[in-house]
Each structure stands twice: as C-alpha cells, then as structure tokens.
Amino acid sequence: MEEKMKDKDLRKRVPYHIQRDVLDELGVDQVAEKSDFKISAKEKLRDAVRCTGPRFKSCFLSFVPILAWLPRYPFRENAIGDLISGISVGIMHLPQGMAYALLAAVPPVFGLYSSFYPILIYFIFGTSKHISVGTYAVMSVMIGSVTERLAPDSDFVIPGNDTNSTILDIASRDAERVKIAATVTFLSGIFQLLLGLVRFGFVVTYLSEPLVRAYTTAAAIHVIVSQLKYSFGINPQRYSGPLSLIYTVIEVCALLGQTNIGTLVVSIVTIIGLVAAKELSALAARKIPIPIPVELITIVIATVVSWQMNLRTKYGVEVVGEIPSGLQAPVAPTVSLLGSMVGDAFALAVVGYGIAISLGRIFALKYAYKVDSNQELIALGLSNSIGGLFNCFAISCSMSRSMVQVSTGGKSQVAGAISSLVILVILLKIGELFEELPKAVLAAIIYVNLQGMMKQFGDISSLWRTNKVDMVVWVMTLILTVLFNPDMGLAASIAFSILTVVFRTQLPKYSILGQVPGTDIYKPIDDYNQVKEIPGIMIFHSSATLYFANAEMYIDALYEKTGVDVAKLLSHKKKLEAKRLRKEKKAAKKAKKEAKKRAKEAVKAAKGEEPPFSDTDESGEEAEANGDVHKLSVKEPRDVAAVEAGPDHDTDTTLPRAIILDLSPVNFLDTVGLKTLRNIYKDYGEAGVQVYFCGCQRGVVESMEKGDFFNEKVTKSILFSSVHDAVLYCQQGNSEEVMQGTHL
Numbered sequence: 001m002e003e004k005m006k007d008k009d010l011r012k013r014v015p016y017h018i019q020r021d022v023l024d025e026l027g028v029d030q031v032a033e034k035s036d037f038k039i040s041a042k043e044k045l046r047d048a049v050r051c052t053g054p055r056f057k058s059c060f061l062s063f064v065p066i067l068a069w070l071p072r073y074p075f076r077e078n079a080i081g082d083l084i085s086g087i088s089v090g091i092m093h094l095p096q097g098m099a100y101a102l103l104a105a106v107p108p109v110f111g112l113y114s115s116f117y118p119i120l121i122y123f124i125f126g127t128s129k130h131i132s133v134g135t136y137a138v139m140s141v142m143i144g145s146v147t148e149r150l151a152p153d154s155d156f157v158i159p160g161n162d163t164n165s166t167i168l169d170i171a172s173r174d175a176e177r178v179k180i181a182a183t184v185t186f187l188s189g190i191f192q193l194l195l196g197l198v199r200f201g202f203v204v205t206y207l208s209e210p211l212v213r214a215y216t217t218a219a220a221i222h223v224i225v226s227q228l229k230y231s232f233g234i235n236p237q238r239y240s241g242p243l244s245l246i247y248t249v250i251e252v253c254a255l256l257g258q259t260n261i262g263t264l265v266v267s268i269v270t271i272i273g274l275v276a277a278k279e280l281s282a283l284a285a286r287k288i289p290i291p292i293p294v295e296l297i298t299i300v301i302a303t304v305v306s307w308q309m310n311l312r313t314k315y316g317v318e319v320v321g322e323i324p325s326g327l328q329a330p331v332a333p334t335v336s337l338l339g340s341m342v343g344d345a346f347a348l349a350v351v352g353y354g355i356a357i358s359l360g361r362i363f364a365l366k367y368a369y370k371v372d373s374n375q376e377l378i379a380l381g382l383s384n385s386i387g388g389l390f391n392c393f394a395i396s397c398s399m400s401r402s403m404v405q406v407s408t409g410g411k412s413q414v415a416g417a418i419s420s421l422v423i424l425v426i427l428l429k430i431g432e433l434f435e436e437l438p439k440a441v442l443a444a445i446i447y448v449n450l451q452g453m454m455k456q457f458g459d460i461s462s463l464w465r466t467n468k469v470d471m472v473v474w475v476m477t478l479i480l481t482v483l484f485n486p487d488m489g490l491a492a493s494i495a496f497s498i499l500t501v502v503f504r505t506q507l508p509k510y511s512i513l514g515q516v517p518g519t520d521i522y523k524p525i526d527d528y529n530q531v532k533e534i535p536g537i538m539i540f541h542s543s544a545t546l547y548f549a550n551a552e553m554y555i556d557a558l559y560e561k562t563g564v565d566v567a568k569l570l571s572h573k574k575k576l577e578a579k580r581l582r583k584e585k586k587a588a589k590k591a592k593k594e595a596k597k598r599a600k601e602a603v604k605a606a607k608g609e610e611p612p613f614s615d616t617d618e619s620g621e622e623a624e625a626n627g628d629v630h631k632l633s634v635k636e637p638r639d640v641a642a643v644e645a646g647p648d649h650d651t652d653t654t655l656p657r658a659i660i661l662d663l664s665p666v667n668f669l670d671t672v673g674l675k676t677l678r679n680i681y682k683d684y685g686e687a688g689v690q691v692y693f694c695g696c697q698r699g700v701v702e703s704m705e706k707g708d709f710f711n712e713k714v715t716k717s718i719l720f721s722s723v724h725d726a727v728l729y730c731q732q733g734n735s736e737e738v739m740q741g742t743h744l
Helices: 002-012 025-031 041-049 053-063 066-072 075-103 109-114 117-125 137-150 170-197 201-206 209-232 244-254 261-284 294-309 335-340 342-366 373-389 399-407 414-434 439-449 451-466 468-483 486-506 551-562 566-606 629-642 671-686 698-706 723-732
Strands: 157-159 166-168 510-515 522-524 537-542 658-662 690-694
Touching (some): 053 066, 075 109, 075 137, 075 209, 075 294, 075 399, 075 414, 075 439, 109 117, 117 373, 117 414, 137 170, 137 209, 137 342, 170 201, 170 335, 170 373, 201 342, 201 486, 209 244, 209 261, 209 342, 209 451, 209 486, 244 468, 294 414, 335 342, 342 373, 342 486, 451 468, 468 486, 510 551, 522 723, 537 551, 537 723, 551 658, 658 671, 658 723, 671 690, 690 723
Parallel strands (some): 537 658
C-alpha cells in the first residue's frame, strides 16, 4: 500500500518540458494543416437516402429486433430463468392490471387487456431485455384525468322510477370512458411512433432525473387521492382543471361522515396485511429464490372472503363486478374525440417513453448491452397504437415488475412474452372468478405499491447537499404537478427546468485569471492564494457561453472585473480631445493673426519705414527683417499643426496594456455575441488597450469568419489556442523572439 502511495506521489511530481513556438490561430492552422473539406448538404441527403442491400437488411433488423436476437437465443442458458420470471411477472400483472384500471376510470378487465396486447407487441419490437412493460400507476392516473374530464358522471344521470330520483347509468358511462381511454392511447402511440421514425429520441433529455422523480411522486399523490373514494366507500364530485386535487381533498373530507364502515375495514385490514406480508417476503427472499406473490394471494383471499360473507349485499362493499371471458375484437378509435385530447396524448407519449427509457438504460448499463432510444419509441408507439385498437389504455414500464423479472432470472424479452401468456390464460378461463373482489382491496394494493414513490421525498435533503438548483426543480415540479393536472404539470415543470438552465447561463461566474507560479496553468485569483495576476495584462473568464441573454451582463462584468469602464473612458477622452482641438484652433487663429501683423511690418520695413517697437509679442520671437514673406506664412501653420498635446494628468495611468478574453466555455456565437466581441475589441482598442481572444472552439472561429469579424486590420493573429500563448505574446509584443521559441 505504501509503495502504491509513493508511486502515485512520484507520478504527481513528474516534471515535463516543452519547447515550441507561440502560436496564434493562423499558426495553429498552418502547423496542424487545417482541413477545409466539408460534406455538402446535397451529399448528406444523397447518402441518407441511398439504399444498398446490407443497409436495407440492417435497417429492417433494427426495426424488427426479434429477427436479430431470437435465432441466436441461448435456449439452454436462458429458457428456465425466462420461464420462471415470466410466470412470476404474469402473476403480478393480474392484481396490478385490475387495480390500475380503476385509476384509468375503466372496468378492471381492461387493465388485463392492457397487460396482454402491448406486451406481445413490445416483445417483437423492443430492445430492452429486462424491463416489464404494462400498466403503470402514473400513466393510469393521467388516463383517468382524461376519461373523467370528457365523460363525467353528470353526463350519464337518467331519471329514476320515482318522481325526483335519478340513477347513474354506469354501463353507458363505462362504455364511453373505455372509448376515450382507447382513443387517447391510440393517439399517444401515434405520437411516439412518429417521434421514433424521425429519430427524435433525444426529446427525453429534457426530462432530468430530479424532474422525473418529483413528477412521479406528485403523480402518486394524485393516485392516492383518486383512490380515497374506494377506501371510504364514498362518491365525491369529480373536479378537473387547476387545483382539482385540492378541491377533491376538500370534498372527500366533507363526505367522511358518509363513510361505509365495511369498506373502510376491508381497506385497513388489506393495507396492514399487505405491508406485513411484504416485509416477511423481503426477509424470506434470501432463502427463497422466487418472490412470494403477495398481491395475488391477497386478491384470492379477499375474493373468497367477499364471496363467503356476501360483502356486497350485507355491507354495501363495492366489488369489481362482471369480468367477461375471452378477447375483444379490434375497434377503430373515435376520430371525433382526437381534437380534444392532443395535449393529453402528447404528455402520455413523453412521460411513458421517459420512464421506460430511463429504466431501460439502467439495466442496459448494468448488464452491458445497448438500448436503442429511437427503436424504443417505435416499440412503445406500436404497443400503444395497436393496443388502443383493442381497448387498452396507455402503458409504460413498472419498476417493481422489472425488479421481479430480473431477480427471478429473466434474461431476455421472452420473459415478457411468457407473462402475457399467463394473462391470456386468466382472460380466457380464470378472470370471472374475481368478480366478487372488493375494489377497496385493489385500492389498498395501489397504496402499498406506491411506497417507493413516497420514499422519493428523501431526494429533497440529498439534493440540498449536492445541488440546490436541482432541489428547486424537484420541489417546483412537485408543487406544479400537484396544483395542476399531471399533463399541465408536466409542461409547466419542463418549462421551469429549462428556465433554470437559462438563468444559470445568465448568471455565470466571472473571474480574473492569474498564473500558478512556474506553470502554464491559469486559475481565478479569488479562489487561490498563490495565483498571481500578470502585470499589465488582464485575463477575463466566464463560466458560461456568450449569447443574447447574457451579452450585456458579460460586458458589465468585464468592466467591473478589469476596473476599466470603456464607455466612461472614451467619453472622457472625447472631451479632452475636443478641448485640445479648441486650444489648437484658438492657437492657430492667434498665430495667423500674428503672421499677418508681422507680414505688414515686413512690408513697411522693405519700404524703408521703421517698424514700431512692440513688446506684446507673446511668442517671444522676433521676425526676421529680411525674411521671405511666403516662407513665413507657410511655416507657421505647419509648426502649429506639429504641436502635440502634453501628458494628460486626468487619464488613468493604471490602464492595462492588454486584455485577454478566455472563450473556452463559449461553444457557439449568435449575432448578439459576435457583435459584443466586436464592440469590446473596438472600444478597448480606441482606449489604447489591445484585446486578444484565446481558447476559441472551431464553431466560434467559423462564426467570426462568417460574421465578417476579420478584415485587413483585424486578423486571426489576435486569436490564440491557449491563455499562456496569449500571455507570452502580450508580455513581449509582436516580436520574432517570442513567436519562435517558448518554454512552457
């Protein structure tokens, strides 16, 4: 261990010596032999549309990945693990699918449909080997907000048998909500498919991890509030739009006096039983390789108890109801509804893809394979669009199911296909057995499964220690999503997150750099005690790029840090120049008057007249008696014009002779940024301070060239590759010695 530490210290202290010329941008271009070769847009387009046999095969296999990996499927190594994993995940799909259907405000059987058709489609087109796609709480609550907004209970109230009584037509309401859910799912799938085809997979980069975690936490709060009516057996009014969650909570609190005791008891007992069973399952996981299907056991026991005790008729406990056996034929989406759900569908597309690709990349990194982000968009788009034709609602991937799939030995997409076959068996034969299952049990399953999302509140304290801006994004995303619906909350959260980036570029850290003694390293003088400023040279550095939003602040910071306000300095110099010109003009008039006077005296002297004695000659000089008149009249104005102003005591004697702008953080230049640099160079130049630029990236240099920054007077000789090159050039001037040999 000690030897390793010594070697490490020796490596840190290894000296190096480099001798080279000081290089400006022109020198670098010459030494490195800059290439001007560029591929034209026409050639790029031609290459993009060129179709060859190998290229067509590669594109086709990337579009249908199953044709690439299934023929090479290692049956002996993966078959047993995928089989066990598929059965385990399929068992989880049953309770979760039925429970999340309640969130989507559709009958539970449609949650089972959503756990079957989309999974088969993803099995064919997906690239992630370990994620478990299917119903997901956040997606379901977003679907529920759409279905309940477009098909509220008030639209399906019909007159009852009595005179003043009304009845809710549940069958018609559910049928309409199924149409709405299927249509918005179909449209979201179309959005995902189009984004994937145009290679727009990078859109998920706008969903940062703090934003996604806060959004799922806020969505979980929406989920919990939406399920309170099933836990208390009440029927609150449906609210939509901003602050709908707050209004719903107030409504639930007002209706607590009407709580169905039987339903509340079922909820409490189920929650306690699920939490205890999950804790025991976690303890037993070390000894039992296959996880205990706690949710399945719970719904089986709850169904049997409900059936034996007749909870629906005796205690008024609401149950799942009819679960039809078999599969449904595809149905075309309701085109008339598409216009009213475009925003909701796009939000579903982005959120579903963001959650799936985030989890997929985690497993891909862990197990060393690649997930194609664009193909994932296509796979999810086909799953949702085709699933929408079979009355499914939007799907994504579930963390809990994915973890079970991995922990039970799942190694490929085959596990997902097997889980869908389990759901198929349930749909065909077993589903009708769960008709007496209380909805309160499904709500309890949802509560318990949201434990992980609620634990994400711990992100606030960790982000406070690591990055306060991310913490603000987390908190604001939570608040915006809670106050607004999940779709509006997502848009507002993304906008706020982008604004934080803009604000950070508008408020970068500006600093003056100094040299670390004996090195070519330059650091901010305010951050290091041993860093020394170069006499007569100011090196200005900004931590952000330069563009229209911070150009004015860049100039203000430059004036402040360098201590040179060019605007005031130029104004002062203009005043002094005007004063000097007035003095010169006055002196010229006076000299001209004296010249005329002397010329007259010289003429009189030539005629023999004695010139009168004058002691008022302010110049202190006597005119030559035999001087040439024409010579004298030309000489005087030339002598006056040659007079230079003396030293100006009002000017700042501490003015630096050069300013170096470190542009290494600048990755692009817009027109405002280019104009800013041009004005800085011009204004400081008029003030007698030479400005140099260093660390310019190629794109910045090209922007300068296209923007006519350079001309006959301003060349690339003011650009340097490094700060040290610029400093050496400034210290010794534009001399051959400094340009031809430098020790770094």
